[in-house]
Amino acid sequence: MCEKILFGTMPDGEPVYLCRLDNRRGTRAEILSLGGIIRGIWTVDRNGNTADVVLGQDNLQAYLENPSCSGAVIGRVANRISGGRFTLSDREYRLEQNDRGNCLHSGSGNYAARNFKVEESGEDEVVLSLRDAGKDGFPGEAAVTVRYQLTEDHTLRVAYRADVSEATPVNLTNHCYFNLGGHGRPETGDHTVMIRADYYTAADENCIPTGEILQVEGTPLDLRQARPLGEAIEELSESRWDYGGFDHNYVIAGRGFRLAAAAWDPGSGRKLEVYTDAPGMQFYTANHLNGVSKNKEGASYPKHCAYCFETQNFPDAVNIGHFPNPIVMEGGSMVTLTEFRFSVAD
Structure with missing residues (x-):
């Protein structure tokens, strides 16, 4: 079932809608037209109790003032572009340098604060669209659609498509923050995390890739076997790989649509598996969270109270030739799919 509700009004008077998906089997998701934000996902624990496992805000103004892109679709290019510049067809493009001299998540032109159009909604899905005119420095236009589908087996499927008018880099993801114990819980240290990756892209102190693709084996980044997140963060903090916690791009093992990661909360029994192509x-x-501000339902969100699985191309791929090519040619399309699969495991 999909329900469309007025959530608020943008400063220019444009309505923002909340689209509620409910599989009527214990899982519900709320999607905002603002930023394509996943505002909440309610799912059951081992005792049949339901909780919202996604960090978020109560109202539109809080989202407009929120700098963390929480739950939003990120584009035109997610993650970092070194120096806020790239060259394409012998022309240099300059972008906003909003992160230590680099461009992060496309700067202020990113989609988190843009209001998507609700194109259609079916029994179990909603489709949002956005026309990106390239005002953030990227060439040409991109017609972006994001389809959210909630299945009976408790999967939130997120399908992205971008059709471009000129050759341009495209890298779309979602910046959803998960806490399987419930969004208001302050701790995730006992949650176990597994990432199916033998390699990661090495980066400098500003999280800019060096171009090296290195093995996780023998480093604190090795999460091939599920381990408690608090233990992993503590080991990381004593190493040269630390950014105040994890902020690393993993090279997901295999090709095609496959399992990328999993998390499990021993307290509730909730499990999340992430699949992607x-x-x-x-x-x-x-x-970066500090627990100071009040958020959805008055909750405080301290550091390390949640985690993001941002399925994507590699950071700065537009400037590193041996990374997967992020360029979509004139008249072409970029299509990618990610699924968040929820279950209960003892």
């Missing part, structure tokens, strides 16, 4: 995934442990 993307080559990489940025694993981020909410290192």
Whole structure:
């Protein structure tokens, strides 16, 4: 079932809608037209109790003022572009340098604060669209659609498509913050995390890839076997790989649509599996949160209270020739799919 509700009004008077998907089997998702934000996902625990496992805000104004892109679709190019510039067809393009001299998540032109159009909604899905005119420095236009589908087996399927008018880099993802114990719980240290990756893209102190693709074996980044997140973060903090927690791009093993990562909360029994056809995934442990502001339902969100599985192309791929090619040619399309599969495991 899909329900469309007015959530608020943009400063220019444009309505923002909340689209509620409910599989009537214990799982519900709320999607905002603003930023294509996943505002909440309610799913059951081992005792049949339901909780919202996604960090978020109560109202539109809070989202407009929120700098963390929480739950939003990120584009035109997610993650970092070194120096805020790239060259395409012998022309240099300059972007906003909003992160230590680099461009992060396409700067202020990213989709988190853009209001998508609700194109259609079916029994179990909603489709949002956005026309990106390239005002953030990227060439040409991109017609973006994102389809959210909630299945009977408790899977939120997110399908992205971008049709471009000129050759341009495209890298779309979602910046959803998960806490399987419930969004208001302050701790995730006992949650176990597994990432199916033998390699990661090495980066400098500003999270800019060096171009090296290195093995995780023998490093704190090795999450091939599920381990408690708190233990992993503590080991990471004593190493040269630390960014205040995890903020690393993993090279997901295999090709095609496959399992990329999994998380499990021993307290509730909730389990999340992430499937994708993307080559990489940025694993981020909410290192910037400080617990000061009040959020959805009055909750405080301290550091490391959640984690993100950002399925994506590699960071700065537009400037590193041996990374997967992010360029979509004139008149072409970029299509990618990610699934968040929820279950209960003892």
